[in-house]
């Protein structure tokens with residue numbers, strides 16, 4: 001049965017869904033309001049410099065490989081990626097530096113040596129985070145959430161029976177605090193809450209599964225930079241027959257008595273049997289599904305954090321830095337209190353510095369580096385971002401100068417800044433949040449918007465706002481879920 005499918009948005013979730021449905025033989029059109037594919041995964045160029053503007057960390061690459069395999073292609077032919085020997089270099093204000101090696105044993109040895117934590121404790125934690133991942137992945141990552149079958153499945157019952165293993169009733173920080181003696185190590189593992197824009201002092205300990213993805217399964221980097229991934233998915237989609245219409249915002253989803261009839265673009269009706277939305281659900285209900293009552297319950301939860309990013313063109317290289325570097329705040333608890341309770345930015349924020357030219361040498365001219373300097377900031381609730389940028393730029397520079405013993409200002413030859421306002425206006429992400437709702441409550445995972453509403457036939461939802469959490473992998477997982485649901489409903 002060949003279906004006409006309209007996809008709204010060419011973010012990662014939209015592109016992956018387009019590929020999956022086109023290889024099944026459906027006629028797929030993607031409508032994208034901007035001029036290019038990728039959504040939050042973007043790039044920026046200035047003279048001989050290039051920056052990835054969105055995601056920088058690539059985990060669970062198999063989910064992307066799978067899309068190429070479905071199309072009978074090999075991902076490595078178009079977008080090679082390599083495992084990282086050092087995933088992240090961590091700098092603390094007291095002078096401690098920890099290299100998080102990609103090899104788990106090397107990492108364990110490094111933290112034991114630097115922090116004095118017993119190697120066995122770290123090894124047990126990594127084993128535990130793998131067990132938690134194995135118990136939860138089929139339900140929470142790949143499971144269909146509004147289906148009773150998920151909750152009576154043996155996978156769910158197995159996880160439910162072992163709930164005591166999942167650290168559901170303690171916070172990430174509480175669980176890490178009990179587990180480790182070293183404050184440095186607690187902070188290092190607490191940091192994984194920020195991978196889905198959450199607060200380690202509130203999010204359930206179950207989120208310690210995120211460490212497993214990076215420390216046991218590994219982190220990777222594409223040979224040609226992150227944006228190449230979006231570009232290659234776009235090219236793959238075209239090769240399998242998907243049609244793209246850029247600068248074509250969808251104005252409305254057309255329904256008749258609860259059945260999808262198509263979409264309206266540029267004032268015209270475009271008929272389709274199915275519509276898949278990769279749009280943040282807030283804007284979807286506000287603008288495109290105006291006949292449906294606004295589902296307030298999904299917006300009661302806290303939003304995930306947003307970001308303030310400085311893209312700096314540097315006129316020198318810094319051999320002491322790696323691809324991913326983190327300069328920790330000296331008061332982590334205060335940083336999160338500011339982010340979530342006060343919707344502000346602390347005086348001493350944790351700084352993440354990503355330099356893709358460490359791997360992709362052509363991303364900066366010889367003798368230079370392309371710095372992507374990011375701090376987590378609260379969702380946009382109308383803060384005075386211009387003065388926040390001015391103040392924070394100074395704290396970031398002071399911190400980097402202090403820890404690196406240099407004067408970074410002297411080496412910045414160009415600067416572009418992004419904040420929650422641009423993230424919201426460019427990708428229609430509500431309040432500029434990077435990962436949809438936060439996972440700050442024990443029940444966040446159960447409160448996510450379903451990928452399909454039983455009362456609307458032919459409409460499916462993908463992307464970060466319906467699979468809140470870890471960015472690219474979960475957006476890819478959402479498209480896999482929707483593909484399975486469509487197969488179940490139509491064939």
Ligand SMILES: Cc1cc2nc3c(=O)[nH]c(=O)nc-3n(C[C@H](O)[C@H](O)[C@H](O)COP(=O)(O)OP(=O)(O)OC[C@H]3O[C@@H](n4cnc5c(N)ncnc54)[C@H](O)[C@@H]3O)c2cc1C
Nearest residue numbers: 009011012013033039040054055056057250463464471472
């Ligand atoms: C600075 C930053 C850093 C990040 N770091 C990481 C990281 O290291 N690792 C990671 O895994 N994730 C990271 N993320 C998160 C990751 O980028 C997102 O989770 C993911 O890209 C979201 O994809 P999506 O499918 O939800 O769609 P989005 O990227 O949100 O795209 C939605 C698309 O829909 C389009 N659209 C909206 N409304 C309409 C309409 N009416 N008509 C047509 N088109 C429309 C938009 O223009 C957009 O292109 C980061 C994000 C940012 C911004």
